[in-house]
Amino acid sequence: MDNTFTPIEARKPPSGAIGPIAWMKASLFSSPVNTILTVFFAYIIIRFVPPIIDWAFISANWVGTTQEECTKSGACWIFIKQWFSQLLYGSYPESLHWRVNLALIGLVAVVVLQFFLPQHLRRRVGWVSLLVYPLISLWLMYGGFGLETVSTDKWGGFSLNILLAFAGILMSLPIGIVWALGRQSEMPFVRVVCISSIELFRGVPLITILFMGSVMLPLFFPAGVQLDKLMRAFIAITLFQSAYMAEVIRGGLQAIPKGQVEAANSLGLGYWKTMRLIVLPQALKISIPNIVNTFIALFKDTTLVLIIGLFEVLSTIQAALQNSNWLGGHHIEGYVFVAFVFWVFCYTMSRISVHIEKKLDTGHSRS
Amino acid sequence: MSTQTKSSTIDSIVKMEKLNKWYGTFHVLKDIDFDVAKGEKIVVCGPSGSGKSTLIRCINRLEEYQEGSLTVDGVALNEDIKNIEAVRREVGMVFQHFNLFPHLTILENLTLAPLWVRKIPKKEAEATAMEYLERVKIPEQALKFPGQLSGGQQQRVAIARSLCMNPKIMLFDEPTSALDPEMISEVLDVMVELAEEGMTMICVTHEMGFAKKVADRVIFMDAGQIVEQNNPQEFFDNPQNERTQLFLSQIIDH
Ligand SMILES: Nc1ncnc2c1ncn2[C@@H]1O[C@H](COP(=O)(O)OP(=O)(O)OP(=O)(O)O)[C@@H](O)[C@H]1O
Ligand SMILES: [Mg+2]
Numbered sequence: 001m002d003n004t005f006t007p008i009e010a011r012k013p014p015s016g017a018i019g020p021i022a023w024m025k026a027s028l029f030s031s032p033v034n035t036i037l038t039v040f041f042a043y044i045i046i047r048f049v050p051p052i053i054d055w056a057f058i059s060a061n062w063v064g065t066t067q068e069e070c071t072k073s074g075a076c077w078i079f080i081k082q083w084f085s086q087l088l089y090g091s092y093p094e095s096l097h098w099r100v101n102l103a104l105i106g107l108v109a110v111v112v113l114q115f116f117l118p119q120h121l122r123r124r125v126g127w128v129s130l131l132v133y134p135l136i137s138l139w140l141m142y143g144g145f146g147l148e149t150v151s152t153d154k155w156g157g158f159s160l161n162i163l164l165a166f167a168g169i170l171m172s173l174p175i176g177i178v179w180a181l182g183r184q185s186e187m188p189f190v191r192v193v194c195i196s197s198i199e200l201f202r203g204v205p206l207i208t209i210l211f212m213g214s215v216m217l218p219l220f221f222p223a224g225v226q227l228d229k230l231m232r233a234f235i236a237i238t239l240f241q242s243a244y245m246a247e248v249i250r251g252g253l254q255a256i257p258k259g260q261v262e263a264a265n266s267l268g269l270g271y272w273k274t275m276r277l278i279v280l281p282q283a284l285k286i287s288i289p290n291i292v293n294t295f296i297a298l299f300k301d302t303t304l305v306l307i308i309g310l311f312e313v314l315s316t317i318q319a320a321l322q323n324s325n326w327l328g329g330h331h332i333e334g335y336v337f338v339a340f341v342f343w344v345f346c347y348t349m350s351r352i353s354v355h356i357e358k359k360l361d362t363g364h365s366r367s
Numbered sequence: 368m369s370t371q372t373k374s375s376t377i378d379s380i381v382k383m384e385k386l387n388k389w390y391g392t393f394h395v396l397k398d399i400d401f402d403v404a405k406g407e408k409i410v411v412c413g414p415s416g417s418g419k420s421t422l423i424r425c426i427n428r429l430e431e432y433q434e435g436s437l438t439v440d441g442v443a444l445n446e447d448i449k450n451i452e453a454v455r456r457e458v459g460m461v462f463q464h465f466n467l468f469p470h471l472t473i474l475e476n477l478t479l480a481p482l483w484v485r486k487i488p489k490k491e492a493e494a495t496a497m498e499y500l501e502r503v504k505i506p507e508q509a510l511k512f513p514g515q516l517s518g519g520q521q522q523r524v525a526i527a528r529s530l531c532m533n534p535k536i537m538l539f540d541e542p543t544s545a546l547d548p549e550m551i552s553e554v555l556d557v558m559v560e561l562a563e564e565g566m567t568m569i570c571v572t573h574e575m576g577f578a579k580k581v582a583d584r585v586i587f588m589d590a591g592q593i594v595e596q597n598n599p600q601e602f603f604d605n606p607q608n609e610r611t612q613l614f615l616s617q618i619i620d621h
Binding site: 259260262263264265266267268269273276282343 | 375411427448452455456458459460462464465466468469470479480483498525528529
């Protein structure tokens with residue numbers, strides 16, 4: 001033994017790969033309970049998945065244009081195919097569908113811009129696009145200024161759900177922020193007003209607010225002024241959503257240590273600058289998962305506007321099911337389709353949220 | 368006990384008179400009379416809960432008081448938000464837990480207030496920030512985030528951040544007590560340098576070596592009162608009050 005230090009050569013970590021049999025033993029049959037569960041779920045899968053696949057794909061009817069051509073035992077996707085345009089655009093004039101498409105493409109572009117622009121451009125271009133896009137899409141959808149007008153009672157289908165949700169999201173975020181800040185205000189009057197209004201809108205089901213919006217809002221306007229039905233739904237949704245957003249953001253605000261505000265104040269930053277530059281960026285960042293959750297909830301809730309007679313995607317399906325050419329009972333196809341579309345969108349949103357979180361996580365915190 | 372003379376109160380930069388503060392019903396500051404002359408270095412010590420933090424946090428109005436008067440750099444600190452912000456621009460503060468802004472880089476931490484409060488052009492603010500980072504000896508960390516720095520480095524950044532506002536007074540609230548022992552001196556060195564440059568400093572600290580080295584006056588607080596104040600030599604070698612003697616024996620014993 002001498003005293004020189006001999007470094008041990010670094011080795012690879014032990015390989016985690018094991019054979020399929022060993023893997024099954026370890027993860028599926030490791031205990032009696034585990035074995036029972038495995039067998040149970042295997043039974044469920046074998047019992048139900050093949051019939052579903054058979055119904056949806058193998059025995060499904062894909063080609064044709066009428067109900068009568070649905071001769072095979074599976075799903076009648078012809079129904080969806082024939083109503084597809086209605087499901088997506090409602091009664092929006094067919095020759096003008098490009099305007100809806102453009103609005104939707106713009107929406108995707110704006111969302112993409114927020115995340116994939118380089119940092120220094122994102123601040124400027126990102127915000128401007130968020131402010132300008134709604135105006136442009138409103139113009140595209142409604143018309144005027146050289147475009148043919150399409151009144152809102154023609155808007156409908158899934159595009160209405162998307163636009164309503166996005167407009168609600170865009171409005172409810174700033175309102176929710178102001179509401180949440182008001183809730184923590186040191187001025188008692190502001191605080192009381194904010195708390196009671198938040199609790200009011202949060203404590204009532206959205207359907208009730210929608211009804212109240214469509215019945216009561218007109219009372220506040222002078223006789224003769226007709227507030228658009230879609231506008232009323234939009235206001236109701238925005239208020240409801242903002243109240244939830246306010247609570248989500250409050251959670252984020254409370255998680256920011258008091259020392260942050262004190263440090264900002266001690267540097268001479270006033271209330272608004274402290275909030276804008278120090279508190280909100282941190283609070284919003286930790287609130288992202290919850291903000292996206294409320295967005296997803298809002299997106300699904302837009303189907304509720306069918307209750308006040310707007311033709312969003314679900315009520316379009318219902319109308320289609322009552323069409324005399326399609327009385328063969330295609331409820332399952334209709335609702336499965338709607339469910340699938342919503343799932344795709346909501347799942348995408350939750351993926352995007354994970355992406356944003358990763359992107360924003362500076363990943364440097366050691367403490 | 369105060370040895371303040373008339374002439375020194377004239378150019379006093381902080382002036383507290385009969386200041387009283389309550390937290391609810393708890394009387395935390397009692398009849399505080401406290402003057403700080405321009406360029407003076409003051410160390411405040413005392414047992415936990417004696418009101419040291421509260422006292423210095425009154426000076427930049429992180430805490431409000433209920434009775435008495437407080438003037439900082441000629442501005443009366445009252446409810447008037449204009450006055451409060453005017454004072455805060457001139458008073459820097461360093462906290463026990465650094466309170467750097469974790470979502471901003473070190474450089475952004477330093478330039479934030481000059482940009483948004485002093486409205487200094489970005490180029491100029493960054494140049495000044497880099498100067499101060501050199502002075503606290505960590506210019507190479509400028510583009511990192513606070514979470515990537517050690518405690519001692521973070522505290523030096525916090526000091527530089529305050530200095531970027533070019534303050535007339537610096538307040539320190541136990542700047543080294545959250546640090547590991549080997550990092551304490553790197554922070555104290557920066558503070559000593561600052562003192563040598565003539566900055567007016569009010570320091571809450573139990574670093575008695577620092578007090579002996581730079582303080583013009585050491586103040587001992589207990590139960591919301593200023594019990595004794597004197598120059599460091601007298602204060603440590605010849606404490607008058609028995610409360611002070613007990614306190615000094617306790618902190619020197621271990
Ligand atoms: N926000 C508050 N509300 C109520 N009581 C408080 C508050 N902040 C401080 N106190 C109380 O006021 C007293 C003085 O607090 P302060 O923080 O000034 O003490 P300190 O001398 O700085 O002590 P330490 O050495 O522990 O920092 C303590 O008894 C404390 O419990
Ligand atoms: Mg303290």
